[in-house]
Amino acid sequence: MRKAVQARVASVATIVAGLVLVGCGSGDGDSEDPKASAASTGTGAGSDTGAGEAAPGPGTPAGGTLTDRAAGSWKSIVDATSDDALETLTVADGKVTAKGPKLDCTGTLDTAGKGGAEAPSLTLSCADGTDGGRGAGTVKMKGADALAIDWAGPEGGFGGPVDSFRRS
Template sequence: MRKAHAVAVLVLAGLVLSGCGSGEDKPQKSRDAQSGEDKGSPSKGPTDASAEGTMIDRAAGSWKTISKRQGDRYFQTVTIADGHVTMKGAVLDCSGTLKPDTVEGKEAPSLTLTCKGGSDGGRGEGNMHLGDKVTTDDAVAFDWEGPEGGWGGPVDSFRRTS
């Protein structure tokens, strides 16, 4: 009986010394005694530098269409630098400058296109929507108002290439 008791004590001592953890490999959070705030465990957010700044800042780079549609009325590439946008397609060649704006309380910079040859493919004015910071801003869409009196314009969607 003494042997069983000694084994039980050793097992209990091992559990106590090991911390009786939950078996998960997550770092334990500590709380600041005065403020009650968590500290010591960094949040797991995007590590990409593009996750900093305004949506206009985060959208900087080159983008390629996700649409399989080709033709005179479609854009194939978008380049955004310092808020200046250049959109190009087989025929369309347009540019504009993003301006801070909101749609339904969310950041959605506005854009008015000026196109060579005068045609903007039925777009006119619109708003840019960017994948959120959690998705590392890898998708951008332009939601166009379309011609006056119409039901709205096209939506152009792109994936980041650089």
């Protein structure tokens, strides 16, 4: 009886190990080589979308700087759960407005970098002086309909919030 139980435990352990190894594979595409992915989607080194991001979709500015691609209205992907959250973001000609339950902010999106490299940064100033840990951040786009801002946070701190938006 004891040998039967040990054999069953060993069998279950082998199956679990096999499942773990299968789960670690690249079948879901998460660990796919970015260059191979870019080649299969038609984007990559030959495209002029800047910052290594995917080309914009239909109805959005094609190519150009991140400022061009980010132009338009954006809505946060999460519901505002605090007074210092951002709900909407509007970008037009490098000028930015951001609003939340208690935030009313304006700022600029700048993509000028050293040596012609795109270094997209956003600087906000809010009406009441409270920016919810924002102020200056780095902007990234994934495709034409996803934009994220990684805020630097207060000076001497460990970073600020990350805001993610979808085109509205």
